[in-house]
Structures are given as structure tokens and as C-alpha cells.
Amino acid sequence: MSFNFKAFFVLLFSVSIYSQEITISKKILDAKFASETITIDGELNESIWETAQVAKDFTSFEPKNGTPIPEELRSEIKVAYDNDAVYIGAILYDNEPSKILKEITERDNFGTSDLFGVFINGYNDGQQDFMFYVTAANGQADCNFTSQDGEDYSWNAIWNSKVKITDYGWVVEMKIPYAALRFPSTDIQTWGINFFREVRRNRQKYTWNYIDNKIGAFSQQAGILTGIKKITPPTRLFLIPYASSYLNSNKEETTFTQKGGLDIKYGINDAFTLDAILVPDFGQTKFDNVVLNLGPFEQQFNENRPFFTEGTDLFNKGNLLYSRRIGAGPEFYPNLADNEIIDKFPSTVNLLNAIKISGRNNEGLGIGFLNAITKKTTVNIRNTDDGTSREAVVSPLTNYNVTVFDQRFNQNSSVTFINTNVTRDGSFRDANVSGLLFDLNTKANTYNLSGKITASSVYDIENKSGINSSIYLAETSGKIRYSLGADYVSKDFDNNDLGINFLTNYYDIFSSASYRILNPTKYFNTFRVNLNSYMEFNNTSNYIQDNNFNININSNTKKNHYFGLGFNARPFESYDYYEARINDRYLILPEYYGSWFSVSTNYNYKFALDVNIDYTKLNEPGREDYSLFVSPRYRFSDKLSLIYSISPNIQKNNIGWVDYLSSSDEIIMARRDRNTINNTLTGKYSISSQMNFSLSVRHYLSYAENNKFFTLQENGRLLENLAYNANKNSNFNTWNLDLSYSWWFAPGSQATVLYRNNASDFNRVINKSYGSNLNNVFADNLNHTFSVSIRYFIDYNQAKNWL
Template sequence: MKFYPFILLLFVYNICFSQAVPKEIEILKINASPVIDGVLDEPFWQNTDLANDFVMFEPGDGGAERNNKKTTVRVAYDDEAIYFGATLYDDTPDKVPMEFGNRDQFGNTDFFLISINPNNDGQNDTEFVVQSTGAQGDAKVANGDEDFTWNAVWYSKVKFNKDSWVVEIKIPYSALRFSTNVETWGINFFRRIHYINEKYVWNYIDKSKGEVTQYSGLLTGIKNIEAPTRLSFSPYASVSLTTFDGSSEFDQNIGLDIKYGVNESFTLDATLIPDFGQTAFDDLELNLGPFELQYDEQRAFFTEGTELFSKGNLFYSRRIGNRPVDRNSAEADLALNEEVTNNPDKVNMLNAIKLSGRTKKGLGIGIFNAITEKTTATITNTETDEKRNVVTESLANYNVLVLDQQFNKNSSVTLVNTNVTRNGSFRDANVTGLLYDISDKKNQYNIKGNFKMSNVKENGEISDGFSGFLELSKTYGNVQYSVGHYRNNDTYDIKDLGFINRNNRSSYFGEISYQIFEPSKHFNDYRISFESSIDYLNSPNSYTDNEFELDAFFITKNRFAFGGNMETNIGNLYDYFEPRVNGRYFKQKGILELGGWISTDYRKKFAYDIRVTYGKRYSSTENFISVNLSPRFRFTNKFQIIYDFQYSMLKNENGWVNQLDDASIIFGNRDVKTVTNSLSGKYSFTVKSSLSLSFRHYWSPVTYDQNFYALNNAGTLDTNAYVASHNINYNIWNLDLNYSWEFAPGSQLVALYRNNIFNKDDMSDLNFGKNLDNLFDESIVNNFSLKFIYFLDYNKMKTWL
């Protein structure tokens, strides 16, 4: 067992971050709040410092802003909020693009962005964006990743003048986390001028090294803030009607979300009796492989402000309220004349809380806890109508604890623990991880890694597992590279609250890339990279596969982008997971894959993306092709549609189909076709009111020929007399029609019509038209729902009394 957790000590000494002297702006304390109307006519605005002399961020690197498109920013504060007044000069304001979009949606518009870091730690920013249309966006930024699922309540207004447009902003302290005794905050300002394809920034950012958050300017002079209580409530009520196969079900729900500032740095979020009925549908797919598919989290409570909990990739929130762990057991112990009459496929969540924040010394603390209710299946005697219940999931508690110490604006050490405790004799699990991410004083080299331990208690037995990771990187300049090693053993198990494709793996990998940061003669940007890996089983130490990949992308001066990739394997590959039997493997040759793509300029009314991939297995008839075509058309600034077509055909693939009573492992030769049609459209009445459509039809027929094989001990296939039908015809149909109206800050009314159809049979020979006819023979689930959310701020509520 090889691990290197102490190599980080070589990097720890003498680590600090250095860069050019940052710009500064001093903030002005005011006694009366301005009217947020986009007009900077209050007298105090003329007494503030001015942030100006922006420099180019993209496509160039530090060039001066255009004389006719300069930007100035003024800043003030009181005990309630911090205020910004930005004047964005433009000698042709009629050319400023004005495509309407809702919150956090960035289309064909200009925008002004504020990036604030109250602790000035170089790693944790909060972004507030105002587009030229007036639409808002906000995000938490950690480790260079923007999380736009986070939303806060703040105020802004845009006003156009003959030679500029003005943005006036009020950000209440309830939207920020800060220490009251910190008088210098990190801050930066960005401006996008979309119609000339340029971005500017106030404090220069060296794109060749480090993260954007490490290049903040300084906001000085903040003193003695007497911030009000940070407490808000979001009560909600919903009603829904579902019809299916002639039956109807009416449901209603009320609940409450609470956000409380424990102090100036820490916030408690809680949801009571949550309602996820209007959560977006998943893009489900047919899974023929041995591993679970991972889907994105769609529930807002689990996506907002979770940057701390994502550390170490140990928290997969979809485990909470997922399928009961013993759902299949309901069918296992049926007596004569019994049948399962109700077997829920989801576990109800009773409540959940998040407590998170960061101290002035850089220690981030995150605590998450959720409780799900006991779930039972109902079994009915068909003769006596007597009913009995079988517990498929006990009362369960899910907990995540994160301690994240950041230092020197570019490094961190983190401890993560996840725990699932189920009532009674059900399975319990605990996982602990130690993570480190450390850069040198010049931000040129980085070492990152982790060590994780899992512990599972099930059926009276205890199983322990481990995982380790180490990567060394050069992180500056045109040429960057990294090498690393990842390893876990065959008992490493984090699936109770995390996600892992496979365990028992040992992998060595490396990458080298070349990228430009200043435009060249023909390109604004391009990057070429080569990466490779070689994998083994951890136990026994057996070679499994290798991979080599060459990637490239290019962006021209007129925003036409294109790229391609080549991927291949050398020699034989040994798949120890496709056979579904421990110790057995399937031996195959490698694959050569070639792909290319283009993407046109989204600023134009009509644009499109095209991607084509072809692959072939060496010394085999197995091959595949995939085509993805996605045109988009903007009819007006208020109406746009995007169509996405995906087609793939995998021919002559050998894959697992069954295991017989005599332990024979049966493989079949199959063709797998997948066709996906998706359509999304939106009509925006205003930036706060819109009607949107989301449609997806996924169709995947799988056809086996008459040849079946038995897997032998050498990993190859022998002809077998096995006969059975394993053809699959798999369909998923989803349609959402959604009206959303943000009638007040943080308050929303949503009306949703949804239908879905699912079909799985063996009619894989149907063509597309006949398959649709077959699909619509199935019953359609129709759902109508209405949800009302109202934001209540405690400080405003006090004024009502």
C-alpha cells in the first residue's frame, strides 16, 4: 500500500502569496440610504472615491480600456448595506445587446459584475451581476468555481443615458458573511461588452497562473458596522393534481425555509416539510453497464451555498430521499396469495439544516444534517384483503461535517466526515477524509491530495476501506503539466452518502498542455493538451487498461470555436467489472476514437453547435458513431428556442446479459442505438416573468443477434447454445411548461404543467415513427402544480408592528 500524505510537508514551509500591488478604493460612510433608481443624484455620490482605469481581461491581457467605453465605480455603506454606483460609458448605447433572461441566465447582454471577499482571503468570493436588461445574477465562488445556484436578496436598477448606462446596487449585509473587525475587504469589478467581445477588470488578473479570486483589489475604510439581525423566512404553499390511467390524486403542502445569521460570519439554513414537487426532471438513460449512473442534483436546498460540503466529493445529496435501501425485499418474502400493493420508490425527507461560514482566520466550518422518515411497503392478501407492512427504509439521519483551513490566499487543508445512521438493524456508514491543496509562494507549483477511510456496518459485520490521491502540478505559464496517482481498495465504500463508480482501483496519470493568454494573429484563444493513464486492480495487483488522449480547441477573432480529440488504448484491456463476478475478467483490444466539433457565434440570431465522433475497436467489427446537432434561434430579445438532436449507434458490442445456475457468464453481441430529441424555449415578458418549455424524448433500442457466448477463464468468449430474448426498447418522454413570476425580491409564483411517459419492452425492431405510436399506447402521467413562495425579512417585519 503506497501513500504520500506527508509529501505536502515539503511544500508547507515558507508559503505565502505575492503579486503586484493591488489597487485600492476607500469606502464612504453615509447616514441616509440612496434611492435605488439608476440615477446617482444623491450628493454623497460625488464625495466617494472612484474606481477606474479598467484593463482588459479577455481576449487580451491587461491592455487599457477603450476611451469611448470607460468604466467608473463609486462605493458607500451604512449600517444596513453596501452601495455601488457604476457608470459604464458607451458612445453607441443603442448597440448594447438586450436579450431578456431570468436570474442567473446570461444571454446576449452586457453586464457589470462585483466580486466581494469580506475576509480578503483570495479564495472565497461572492459575485453580484447586473445585466444591461436589469436582470440579476449572483454566485458563490470557491476554488475558482462559480456556483450560480446560490441566491440572495439584494437590489439593483439600470438606467440608460445618451453616452452611458448606469447601474445602482444595494447589497444588504444579510447577503454577505464577514467579520466586523476586518476593515479591508477584497474586491474587484468586471465589465462585459458583449457586442465587441471584450471583458474588462478593475484590478489586473494574470490568467497564466492562479485563480481569479487571488487578484482582488482592496476596499478600505469599513469600520464599526452595526449590522442588523440576519433572519429571514420563506414560507411556501403548493397544490398539485396528478392524473394517470384514469385515476387522480390531489396533493397540498405547506412548509418553511429559514435563514438565520448566527453571527456576522456563520449562517444557518433550515427547511421544514420540504416540497420538491416542481424539481426539474432528470435526463434518464438506459444503463447496460455494471456501474450506477450519476445524475445532477436538482433540488434547490441541496444546491445553494454548498461549496464547503462539496469538498472531497464525499457528499452526493441525491442519496437523501432516494430509493429505499431494502425496497426489493418487499417481493422476497411473499406468502401464498400475497402481493405487493404499495412500494414507495422515494423516501420522504422530514427536515434538513445547513450551518456554514468562515472565521476571520480562514477556518471554514460546515455542518449539514437531514432526517428522512421510515418507509414501508404494503403487502395484501388477495383472499382475505388483510394487509401487512414491511419496512424498506428505517428512520435515518444524514450528517456532514467539514473543517476547511485556508491560508496564504492559495492553499487549504480540509477534514471531511460523512455519517449515515439508520434506526434498528439497517446499514450504517461513516467516511472520513483528509484533503490538502497547497501552492508555493509564487503560485507556480501545486501539490494536492487526500486520504479517505470508509466504515460500513451491515448485518452485524464491519467493513473498512481506504482511498488515496496525490497530484503534483506546474500551474503557471503557457506550458502546464501534472502527474498523479489514485488508489482505493476493494472494501472502500462511500455510496451511502457519496458516489463512486468503482473501487479496487490503482491509477497513474499525467497531463501536459499548451495554452495562449494573449490573442495571436488568428486566434483569441487556443489550448492543446495530451493526457494518459494506466490502471490496475488494487488487489490483486493486476493490469486492467490504459488510455491516451489528445485534445485541442481554438477560438477565432470572430468567436467561431472548433476543436477535436483523438483517444486510444494500446494492447489488451482487462475488464474485471463487466462479468459481474468477482475475480473474472473480459479481455478485449483497445479502441481508436476520433472526434471533432464546431460552435458558432452566439451573439448572432442564429447559431449552432455540431459534434461528430467515430470509434472502432482494434481487431474487431465493433464500431460506433455519434452525432450531436444543436441549432438555436433568437426570434426577438424576449423569445429564443434551442433544439438538440443526439444520435449514436454502437454496432457489434459484446456485453454481459446473464449468469446461469451453473455459474456460466453469458455475453451477447448487440447493436445499441440511441436517439435523443430535446427542445427548450423561453418567452420572457420581463426579466422577472417568463414562460419556459423543456422537452426531451430519449429512445434507446438494443438488438441482440442470435449468437451468445460463455466467458471462459482466459477472458475470451466461447460459442454457447444459450437462447433467450434480451432485446430492449427503452423510452423516456418528459415535457415541462413553466410560468415563473418573481413578484417581489425573493418571492415567486410558479405554475407548472408536466407530463411524462415511460416504456420498456423488447420491440427493438420498431422504426422511429412506430416506436412513437407504441410509446403513446402507454398511459401518460399528467401533473398540474402551483407553488407560492414569499420572502419575509425580520427587520422589515419589525417595522410593521
């Protein structure tokens, strides 16, 4: 990014939006060098803690923003450092220590527990914080925070902490190695820092440096840490070898496999880190919540593989990366003769290796580079007449690449260039997407201007190119806030080789306005009203593709119960260009109105309940949707808790695509009743914060019964078809169970034992009996998996001493 280019955007934004500068008061804390060894035991008995400067006088963040912390909850924090790490010692006073909540949970889960956190920005640029939390139960959580993307808890670092409950409150001692942070290579360090405390029993949150909630910026309101100087951080090289074994069994076969591999983390310099996985193993990742998908678009799944979730804030810029593309099912299906069948079609493609380089230098330039290679995958095609076989490629050797340059400036603004590229071996389709993004904020953080322009190119039998662009303006401070935005997407925009995008060939305009209270009232701790509008038009016809207007109210009471409700409407008919499954054909969708209501009781209580009710009435006779979500939870003790949820959904007289008759060029639609019920049970038993049992069970049942068939006419209306009588009903149910034991036996080192079983059943015969469906899914088709995996964290600086 050239200086002139950056200056252009700064000037553009300065001319577009002007606001009075707001001065943010910043406290200063001096860190003290520790010449002695600090043992992380929660005792604070080293001499350094007696002489280090104290950070105190915390201020309420919420709900009573800006009020001083009560004397009986005063907090005193000290910071020390040496050549290996920065150390935090915190004394958190509490005049009722018996009421300190301390539920034991797994990593990155706060549970119902008091909390202490430290937020560190090594560049003091107000852009990115590394946040480290410790619970009163000695649990750990960490995340990477940016103003643009918020908190990313998939990021994990290796650090130590210890908690002690005392008769005057609780004590926290932390050691955060420099390898877990990013800062410039200078003799004298000046860091942004803030300390955070939550007293869970009354949901009071406090910070050391005051954070004004009228300003829409969190990380820019940190204090300053000085005193760290002339440190010589050690080499950042970490090796994480793993070994795993899998026993898989079903009614057809039993197999045993073993895997081994290595993860590498290497600090190229103070700013940039290399992550690599060699012979990856994702066998213990969480199962996908598969549904009966009758719509025109694929189901989008969450990314559960650690390599693709940890520290990926740079790669997620512009929403151009859908990492589940890497190693997903084969992209191509071979052409078959009438007498040919495929013996077995693979569900995934093996990932050979992957690397990523990411970081940010002291000039605010962030660089990200991700590269992954998947294996060539073939299938065996058998001739049923003569028994001969042939091989066909369903996924060639493929290279996936993402490159990002993100320049930050003025503490709260950025300009980003991102490129994604997919190159396949041979004559298969290749793709390239490039995007330019900007996110600009006034110095006072009162207004935001953001947008993007993205261009895609696909190289196939027919090459095509397209663009995707947007512009967004928002007022981001005060009680009343508003926003206005627009998008334009051309017909041939396609980023689906490495991203995911459903809609093209449209333009839209959307707006919002909101009102919120900034401090508690007589009845509410928080209260917010939002009004939103959205209009979407087809580029070619200018017909309305979608429209929605809604008002929502969200609140938390003085007793920390959540209540919300909303009303929404589609006041105009819409032209759906996707349900028909044929280019330039559309289905006209009727107007609708609906409402929802939601309540969530205070999780501090042993028993809590979440309920959501949703109703939609469409402007067609008898067509309406109902949905209900009920989820009770019970915390038996600080170690044991269970959460159950049931969510039935009923769609009466729904309209959807069922078939295409190529002989007559007819699109067949059906009026159908669809019922869905989703049952889940999750639970945990924590022996300690390092040793946990967890349970996850899900049974999903959905059926769609077609009552009447129609031909979709050229004008988007339906004409009853009395001749079509094919059975296109759908009855699908699926079951998953995960029971796991996890033990963090050393920092960064984990042993996991997992038992999993799963099954699914699909047929065209409607079965409305829940019990019968559950029996069917268990009938001779359960897959069982038992696995053991061990990952061991090796720090090069310690390992070299072994030798």
C-alpha cells in the same frame, strides 16, 4: 485543526516546491458612508454619488490581457455604505449605445447581454469571492467563487439592482445587504474587491484590478476596499414560507394535494448561517434525464433541489457527498415467497426535515454541518393464494449527516477534514466515511500540490473498511503547464450510503501537459493543446483495468467561433472487473482508437449552431461506435429564443452482460447492436427579467438488439453459447415536458405555475420505428401534473416594523 498540524503541511509544501515570489499590484478604493437614503433606480442622483471616490482605469482580462480599456468604453465605479448594505454605482460608457446587447433572461443566465459584476471578499484572504452580476437587460446573477471549486451559481442571495440605458452607455445601481456577505466583526473593515465588465458584442472582458492570466489564481488578484467602519449589521433572520397545490392525473386516477412549509435562514453570527427546511416540497424540481442503463453501475443524476445545491461548496469537499441519496428510492428490497407480490413499491422516500450550518470565520476556518432525516417507509406484501397481507420496511427512519472543517492559510491553500455518516433505525446497515484533504499552492500561484486520504467503514452483517487516497502535483502558470497524479483505492472502500463511487480495488497514475496562448494571435483569441495519459491497474492481479491516451485542441477564433478536435486511444487490452457482475471475474476489452470534432458558432448571432462528431473503432471485427450532436439555436428577439438538439448514437457489435445462470454458474454475454436517439427542445419567453416562461421537452429512445450469445470464460474471453436463447432485448423510450411560468414579484419571493407531463415505455420487443415508439409512449400512460407554488421572502428586520 491544530497550529502544528497546519504548519506541518505548510513546511512540507515549502520544501517540496519553491518558486520566486510574484508581487501583485493592488488598487485601493475608499467607500463613503451614506447618511441619506439611496433609492435603487439606476439614476445615481443622490448626493453621495457626487462625492464618492471613483474606481476607473480598467484593464483587459481577455482576450488582450493587460491592455487598457479604450477611452470610449471607460468605466467609473463608486462605492457607498450604511448600516444595512453596501451600494455600488457604475457608469459604463459606450460610444455606440445602440449596439449594447441586452437579451432578457431568467436569473443566473447571462444570455447574450452586456455585463457588469462586483466581486467581494469580506476577509480579504484571496480564497472566496461573492460575485454579483447585473446584465444590461436588468437581469441578476450571483455565485460563490473559490479557487478550488470555481463558480457555484446554485448559491443565491437577496439583493437589489437597477439598470438604465443612456445616450452615453449604461448605468448600474446595486444594493448588496450585509446579509449576503461574510466579513469579520471588527470596527474597521478591509475587503478584497474587483469590478468586472464584459462588452458582449466583441467578447471583451475588463477588470478594475488587473488579473494576470499567466498566474493560475483569480481571486488573489483583487483590489482592496477600505473606508467601511463601525457598522452595526442588522439581525440576519429570514423566513420563507411556501404554499403549493398539485393536480395529478393519469389513466388510473386523479389526485389533488396541497402542501405548506417553511424555510429559515438565520445568521448565528457574522460568519455562520443556519439554513433549515421544515416539511420540504421538491415537486417542481427539474425532471431527470433517465437513460437505458445496461451497464453495471447506477445512473448518476444531477441535484436539482435548491436546499442541496445552494451554498454547498464546503460539503462537496472530497466528492464524498451525493445528495441524491437523501430522499431517493428505498435502499432495501424485502424477501418474497413465490406466492407473494408487492402492491406498490415507492419511488422515493419522504424527507422529514433538513438543516445545514455553514460559514467561515476571520481566521479562515470554514465549518459545515448538514443533517437530514428521512421517513420510515413500508410496503404492503400480499399473498396471492389466501389474500393475506404483511408489512415490510424498505427504508427505515434514517439520519444523514455531513461535517466539514476547512482551514485556509497563506491566501490560497487549505487543509480539510470531512465526515459523512448514515445511521439507520433498527438492524439495518450503517456507514461512516472520514477524509483528510489538502490543497497547497506556492505563494506565487505557480505550483499546486493536492491530495486526500479517505477511510470508510460499513456496519452490516459483515463489517468492512477501506481507503481511498490520491496525490496530485501541477504547474499552474505560464504557457506550458503540466500535472502528474496517482490514486489508490482498496477493495472494501465503500462510500455509497451518502456518496457515489463505482470503482474500487485499483491504483492508477495519470499525467497531462498543455500549451496555451495567453494573448490573441492573428487567427485565434484562445488556443490550447492538451496531452493526457491514464493507466489503471487492479490491486489483486495487477492487470490493466483501463488505459487511455489522448490529445485535444480547443480554440476560439477572432470572430469568437469555437473549434475543437481530438484523438484518443486505448493501446492495451483492459480487464473489466465490473461488467461480469461477479466478484473477481472480468471481461477483456479490446484496444481502440477514436477521434472527435466540435464546432460552436458565436452565440452573439441570432442563429448559432453547435455540432460534435465522435467516432471510435475497436479492435474486433465490425465493432465501432458513432455519435453525432447537432444543436441549432435561434434568438427571435431579446425576449424569445429556442434551442433544439438531436443526438443519435450507434454502437455496432457492442459486448455486454445479459444474464447469470446460477444453476450452471454461467455468465452470459451478448454481442448486440444498440441505437439511441435523444431529442430535446428548450425555449424561453421573458416578459422581463423578473417574469419568464420556459419550456423543456425531451424524448429519448434507445434499443439494444442481441445478435449472438456467449459464455464468459474464467480467462475473460468469450465462448459462443448456442443453447442460450432467452429474449434479453431492450426497447426503452421516455418523454418529459415542462412548461412553467415564474414571477419574482419581490426580492426573494417567487410565484411559479407549472404544467408537466411524462411517460415511459419498456419492453423486450425491438421496435425500430421512431414514430411508432413515440406513439407507444403516448398511448394511455401519460402522467399530467398542474401545480402552483408561492414562496414569500420575509426579512425579520422589516417584519418587526409591521408589528
